Amino acid sequence: MKFFSPLILALSMITGAQAGLVEMSVTYQQGGATLEGFHVYDDAVKGTRPAMLVIHQWTGLSDYEKRRSRMLAEMGYNVFAADIYGKGIRPQPPEAGKEAGKYKGDRTLYRARLTAALDLLKADERTDAKKIAAIGYCFGGTGVLELARSGAEIAGVVSFHGGLDSAPGMTAAVGKIPAKVLVLHGADDPYAPTEQITAFQKELTDAKADWQMVFYSGAVHSFTQKEAGTDNSKGAAYNEAADRRSWAAMQAFFAELFK
């Protein structure tokens, strides 16, 4: 499968926000649905390179994920931000909760959408297929964990303030989790009760997965997103220290994966 046809390139290439970055919208299909992802890379990097899949939070692929994707592209990665929901489906709360719920309630569908995006990224000529990782935020954090649980043949996944719950009958299978797992978590995240954390850690340990989990004090849900404001009492808020530290932890993780 070829990722970008010359036609798509011609139609959708736009000037990157940063000098050297090339970015474009990419329309693709899964299960009859039309999806619109975002591809960005540094044109100054030649040949294949490590690649990064980015999975969006509950409001769908937004400027937030595009900004993170550009940050990764500036680090040299070939980056594809997936669209799980479908072209034009970019809901705000409370609709966002319903839309996310569709996929959290149907992990088979969620995995199919994740895998479709991963397959595109894998097939791109810039991708070093042995050096792929995925990161996700909130809903997308759940997504990258689901990708790991699916047994995806990638180097690693990073969840930022993601939900940790698994679906019945779809938990991680013993010895079938090639991806190393890094979970970056707000210690005060009200959306992840202690029982969920304990169950998640037990699930991955029982599966003999290689996992790490970092807790950041004073951080609630959405701690990497300035858009969330700074009122912790709302359960979702930006936290500058946790944002900075989690990005650094991700980079250290990648340094190990892609050394």
Next chain:
Amino acid sequence: MKFFSPLILALSMITGAQAGLVEMSVTYQQGGATLEGFHVYDDAVKGTRPAMLVIHQWTGLSDYEKRRSRMLAEMGYNVFAADIYGKGIRPQPPEAGKEAGKYKGDRTLYRARLTAALDLLKADERTDAKKIAAIGYCFGGTGVLELARSGAEIAGVVSFHGGLDSAPGMTAAVGKIPAKVLVLHGADDPYAPTEQITAFQKELTDAKADWQMVFYSGAVHSFTQKEAGTDNSKGAAYNEAADRRSWAAMQAFFAELFK
């Protein structure tokens, strides 16, 4: 207080294991006890520099802590490995458990010993007193957390597979923990039951301390110590990945503290 008199230097300076490192034994006093610590620094570094206190595991100050101290000195720190137990007191199990228990059961005494070592390091002419951190292993992990709980005016502490329990009436006080806290922990550590972890996180959160905690899968107690062997079923064992990752996490933490 002057740290090293010319006399002590003349008596105890020995050739460093690494070119550029100067290392020596240092005898000092606390509460009538004679203690023998270990000082190491890179002589090529001029003037004051960030400084590091190292607290030993349950068998007392050993070659293990000296090796870690040298690694830190090679990174440019002025390093002092404390002696909590007293000169010549270097017990092996099961005596080590009894000796450690003395201090874990008397946190006032433990804090006094920790503070004595910190005061020496602070007073040394090579130390930038605004840039001091402490690291500790197992028993010493408990120690550096105790140092943080005591309100010590240092930049940060790092616990490697340390015990997390506090003593009644000596828990962290609200707003009185200047040190940032990083806890590096084996997810399968049998010496830290879930209740202890939960209580510790609550204690530090309630105190409004800046803390982070990292869990490493597949790691039990003593995961940084090759001397512990590799049989996880013993409850204490070396884990190469957790060792490497925890050292890197510590370095990232220092990069933030001393930027």
